[in-house]
Amino acid sequence: MSVVSDTQPAPRRRRARSLVKSLLGFLVVVIVTYLGLLAVTFFIGRVIPIDPVLAVVGDRAPANVVERTRQELGFNEPLTTQFVIYVQKALSGDFGRSVLTTNPVMTDIKRVFPATIELATLGTLIGAILGIPLGVLAAVRRGGWLDQIVRIIGLIGYSVPIFWLGLLALLIFYARLQWVGGPGRIDVVYEYTFTPITGFYLLDSIIQRDWSAFGNIISHLALPSLLLGYFSLAYISRMTRSFMLNELSQEYIVAARAKGLSERRIIWRHALRNAAVPLVTVIALSYAGLLEGSVLTETVFAWPGLGLYITNSLQNADMNAVLGGTIVIGSVFIAINLLSDLLYRLLDPRTRAR
Amino acid sequence: MSVMGNTTPPPLAEPQLSRREWLLSDRPTSRTQAKLGRAYVAWRRFAENRLALIGLIIILALVLVAISADLLAPYSPTIGNLATARLLPPSWEHWLGTDDQGRDILSRLIYGSRLTLYVVVLVAIIAAPIGLLIGTVSGYAGGWVDAVLMRITDIFLAFPKLVLALALVAALGPGIENAVIAIAVTSWPPYARIARAETMQVRNSDYISAVRLMGASPIRIVLRHIMPLCMSSLIVRVTLDMAGIILTAAGLGFLGLGAQPPLPEWGAMIASGRRFILDQWWVAAAPGVAILLVSLGFNLLGDGLRDALDPRSSGQ
Amino acid sequence: MSAPLLEVQNLAVRFPTRTGRVDAVRGVSFTLGRERLGIVGESGSGKSQTGRAILGLTAPSAQVTADRLRFDGQDLLTMGDAERRRLRGKRIAMVLQDPKYSLDPVMSIGRQIMETLRTHERVSRSEARERALAMLEAVQIRDPKRVFELYPHEVSGGMGQRAMIAMMLIAGPELLIADEPTSALDVTVQLEILAILDSLVRHKGMGLIFVSHDLRLVSSFCDRVLVMYAGRVVEEIAARDLSQAQHPYTRGLLNCMPEIGASRHPLPVLERQAEWAR
Numbered sequence: 001m002s003v004v005s006d007t008q009p010a011p012r013r014r015r016a017r018s019l020v021k022s023l024l025g026f027l028v029v030v031i032v033t034y035l036g037l038l039a040v041t042f043f044i045g046r047v048i049p050i051d052p053v054l055a056v057v058g059d060r061a062p063a064n065v066v067e068r069t070r071q072e073l074g075f076n077e078p079l080t081t082q083f084v085i086y087v088q089k090a091l092s093g094d095f096g097r098s099v100l101t102t103n104p105v106m107t108d109i110k111r112v113f114p115a116t117i118e119l120a121t122l123g124t125l126i127g128a129i130l131g132i133p134l135g136v137l138a139a140v141r142r143g144g145w146l147d148q149i150v151r152i153i154g155l156i157g158y159s160v161p162i163f164w165l166g167l168l169a170l171l172i173f174y175a176r177l178q179w180v181g182g183p184g185r186i187d188v189v190y191e192y193t194f195t196p197i198t199g200f201y202l203l204d205s206i207i208q209r210d211w212s213a214f215g216n217i218i219s220h221l222a223l224p225s226l227l228l229g230y231f232s233l234a235y236i237s238r239m240t241r242s243f244m245l246n247e248l249s250q251e252y253i254v255a256a257r258a259k260g261l262s263e264r265r266i267i268w269r270h271a272l273r274n275a276a277v278p279l280v281t282v283i284a285l286s287y288a289g290l291l292e293g294s295v296l297t298e299t300v301f302a303w304p305g306l307g308l309y310i311t312n313s314l315q316n317a318d319m320n321a322v323l324g325g326t327i328v329i330g331s332v333f334i335a336i337n338l339l340s341d342l343l344y345r346l347l348d349p350r351t352r353a354r
Numbered sequence: 355m356s357v358m359g360n361t362t363p364p365p366l367a368e369p370q371l372s373r374r375e376w377l378l379s380d381r382p383t384s385r386t387q388a389k390l391g392r393a394y395v396a397w398r399r400f401a402e403n404r405l406a407l408i409g410l411i412i413i414l415a416l417v418l419v420a421i422s423a424d425l426l427a428p429y430s431p432t433i434g435n436l437a438t439a440r441l442l443p444p445s446w447e448h449w450l451g452t453d454d455q456g457r458d459i460l461s462r463l464i465y466g467s468r469l470t471l472y473v474v475v476l477v478a479i480i481a482a483p484i485g486l487l488i489g490t491v492s493g494y495a496g497g498w499v500d501a502v503l504m505r506i507t508d509i510f511l512a513f514p515k516l517v518l519a520l521a522l523v524a525a526l527g528p529g530i531e532n533a534v535i536a537i538a539v540t541s542w543p544p545y546a547r548i549a550r551a552e553t554m555q556v557r558n559s560d561y562i563s564a565v566r567l568m569g570a571s572p573i574r575i576v577l578r579h580i581m582p583l584c585m586s587s588l589i590v591r592v593t594l595d596m597a598g599i600i601l602t603a604a605g606l607g608f609l610g611l612g613a614q615p616p617l618p619e620w621g622a623m624i625a626s627g628r629r630f631i632l633d634q635w636w637v638a639a640a641p642g643v644a645i646l647l648v649s650l651g652f653n654l655l656g657d658g659l660r661d662a663l664d665p666r667s668s669g670q
Numbered sequence: 671m672s673a674p675l676l677e678v679q680n681l682a683v684r685f686p687t688r689t690g691r692v693d694a695v696r697g698v699s700f701t702l703g704r705e706r707l708g709i710v711g712e713s714g715s716g717k718s719q720t721g722r723a724i725l726g727l728t729a730p731s732a733q734v735t736a737d738r739l740r741f742d743g744q745d746l747l748t749m750g751d752a753e754r755r756r757l758r759g760k761r762i763a764m765v766l767q768d769p770k771y772s773l774d775p776v777m778s779i780g781r782q783i784m785e786t787l788r789t790h791e792r793v794s795r796s797e798a799r800e801r802a803l804a805m806l807e808a809v810q811i812r813d814p815k816r817v818f819e820l821y822p823h824e825v826s827g828g829m830g831q832r833a834m835i836a837m838m839l840i841a842g843p844e845l846l847i848a849d850e851p852t853s854a855l856d857v858t859v860q861l862e863i864l865a866i867l868d869s870l871v872r873h874k875g876m877g878l879i880f881v882s883h884d885l886r887l888v889s890s891f892c893d894r895v896l897v898m899y900a901g902r903v904v905e906e907i908a909a910r911d912l913s914q915a916q917h918p919y920t921r922g923l924l925n926c927m928p929e930i931g932a933s934r935h936p937l938p939v940l941e942r943q944a945e946w947a948r
Binding site (some may be wrong): 044049162286319333 | 373395485505506508509510512514515516518519520521522525528585597601604605608609610611621628631632635637639641642645646649650653654
Binding site (some may be wrong): 265 | 758824
């Protein structure tokens with residue numbers, strides 16, 4: 001704790017300086033983490049397989065292709081040199097070619113990633129918008145019926161296999177009740193009339209004022225995004241409840257009551273504002289969880305995103321594509337962590353001035 | 355045991371002392387009595403929690419079913435009757451119906467419990483000791499050892515666990531052993547963090563200083579005095595993680611990367627039932643219920659253990 | 671002396687727990703004018719719960735009963751929640767023990783002070799700011815404009831407690847309950863805070879309930895002292911007559927005070943008697 005005296009610089013300037021310092025620290029952490037990620041994928045791709053070339057081109061490739069690839073990829077070099085080259089290529093976004101699609105892996109990923117982002121973002125939004133108020137109310141009325149419901153939602157969300165719940169949801173709401181669109185992002189009939197621009201279909205249909213496509217996209221999005229939203233909600237509401245219980249037992253809450261503030265203001269303005277600091281991390285983790293969970297959900301919903309791309313490549317032993325996808329998801333993880341750390345610092349004055 | 359080892363519990367000193375009073379005595383005369391007393395108090399706290407008891411019962415039932423699968427299962431889990439028993443709905447002969455190979459689903463679920471238990475136990479006994487070792491060494495040594503080990507831990511924590519496990523299994527080749535390795539490799543970092551935090555708390559306490567003054571080596575201090583202290587929070591965390599491990603293993607099985615056919619792995623069973631979901635929904639539904647039940651059991655048990663062993667964080 | 675500001679008769683606070691009922695406060699009675707009343711006792715004696723019961727700030731599980739609990743003629747027991755809330759901060763306020771925990775860590779000090787004012791009075795933002803700055807000056811903060819912008823973790827304990835006092839007194843309450851207001855502070859700062867509290871209470875003619883475990887501090891600061899033990903008042907005595915205290919518990923507490931120059935070996939220990947708690 002710093003003690004105020006008149007000789008210290010103005011608080012704002014001190015905060016700004018420490019922010020620059022912590023940003024530099026962040027940068028180092030990010031670089032080290034990213035190198036670690038590349039080292040692990042390098043290890044998985046080049047060291048574990050008995051013949052990494054076969055892992056790259058597939059074991060059905062003719063012998064001359066194998067030999068040429070071995071040369072091209074520099075597999076005759078020592079491992080350290082290979083790793084340096086690997087890092088250089090990865091940094092420039094070159095993950096090699098996919099055997100399955102014959103495109104550069106990066107091109108494929110650019111095409112499929114928006115679908116994954118769209119779904120995960122919507123899911124997290126649903127989870128946060130519903131989960132935070134639910135968690136707050138559960139903590140405020142601890143032991144009440146709402147608290148029990150949040151508890152049950154949480155327990156089931158932590159225990160149920162997401163792909164199984166997705167299958168059942170498809171069976172009930174698509175096949176039996178026909179309330180929603182089925183697998184995929186959009187009906188086949190729209191494939192000729194609807195042109196993606198950004199890759200975020202919801203956005204694209206709005207830009208083009210194609211309302212019939214918009215409705216169809218919503219009907220396809222509804223089930224998977226609600227399902228992901230449920231998992232996000234289970235996690236966020238449970239954590240919100242726990243943070244809120246912790247905050248509500250603090251002395252500053254007693255002080256706020258002694259000031260005569262209304263319960264509503266105490267809960268939403270003071271307790272939640274304090275709980276928001278760790279909640280940022282939770283929401284970020286939830287988003288990251290949905291991104292990596294996409295390998296399962298997208299398989300169930302035939303959602304043409306990065307998860308489906310990775311699992312399809314897996315089944316075809318397309319290691320370049322698998323590792324490229326892994327690196328991209330890993331990079332997004334690192335970015336999300338970084339972002340939530342920064343946001344944490346912005347929200348909590350205690351870390352700001354350190 | 356120790357120098358002053360009082361290993362045999364003394365005969366109940368005063369005959370009027372009931373067993374319960376002996377356990378709850380606040381002046382235990384031996385280490386064993388103190389230990390048993392503490393365990394008894396924790397058990398009572400645990401047993402008060404009805405949900406935790408349900409969790410315990412589910413897990414005990416799982417273990418029991420796994421052990422006596424040969425006795426319980428009415429049919430073979432791997433050989434079915436393709437001619438007459440394909441995709442039958444639930445009936446008296448086949449309580450949960452049959453799958454596309456004509457195999458009894460209930461029998462497959464019963465044998466599948468062995469695989470689930472196998473994965474969970476193996477992951478726990480691989481990942482927990484790794485995390486414990488890294489965490490305690492890091493926390494006790496401090497300095498650059500701590501910095502390096504924690505950096506590595508943080509790197510692993512920042513990775514997408516499931517995707518990394520997928521890539522690892524893809525490189526190692528599908529199979530249940532490789533799935534176990536992949537899950538274990540990606541699940542130790544939280545344990546290291548917990549063990550380190552506990553170690554930091556006790557590192558500078560007086561009794562650790564006392565042990566140090568008596569000339570105990572750092573290895574002995576970490577092994578004999580610090581690791582046991584980390585156990586209770588580690589056990590709680592591992593139990594709570596069990597559900598996640600089961601779900602990840604099932605996910606790998608669902609993607610065809612875990613246990614290979616004809617092994618009755620629950621996730622793989624859902625995957626094969628997926629093709630018939632529209633008309634024969636029970637094929638995919640039953641293994642999902644099994645996964646849900648067992649995960650729920652571990653979650654309830656973990657919550658209960660946490661509340662009993664660590665009352666500070668109870669209810670949160 | 672004016673009409674009683676606060677009347678407390680047979681106040682009891684109970685907590686139902688798994689193992690049975692815990693009686694934190696058992697039949698406390700006193701009246702208070704615009705004077706300084708000290709409540710002394712060891713931890714667990716019910717002194718803090720007494721203070722909180724007056725404000726209606728006991729934990730939700732607590733049962734508060736009394737034959738009479740009146741503030742300025744209004745019955746606090748039958749009063750609605752909203753009405754009671756309007757009293758808090760406006761007419762009865764409380765200073766808590768440790769500013770490190772009792773100030774909201776993510777809100778600047780200035781805004782926390784303004785918040786009290788704007789809860790109870792319709793004032794513009796700029797006027798609230800002016801008055802908050804004036805209040806900070808009144809608690810002898812040299813550079814109020816700077817402290818106004820700071821967050822609680824950025825100030826020392828003494829500064830934090832001044833901010834706390836400013837936050838609680840800005841709406842001009844008539845009764846202040848100070849719950850161990852100096853126990854978390856350095857000894858050197860304690861006296862400063864007491865002096866500030868003293869001058870403000872005197873200046874504004876407030877009633878004060880000073881809750882503390884420190885008998886000497888209370889006797890030097892208050893007019894009257896209630897000594898509590900196990901939820902009961904065991905002795906009520908004017909501060910200046912303290913040396914003639916009758917109750918063995920009070921005498922025991924007095925005996926525990928060290929004196930410079932006197933050899934104290936062995937250290938006196940309070941010999942508790944079971945009948946005190948009856």
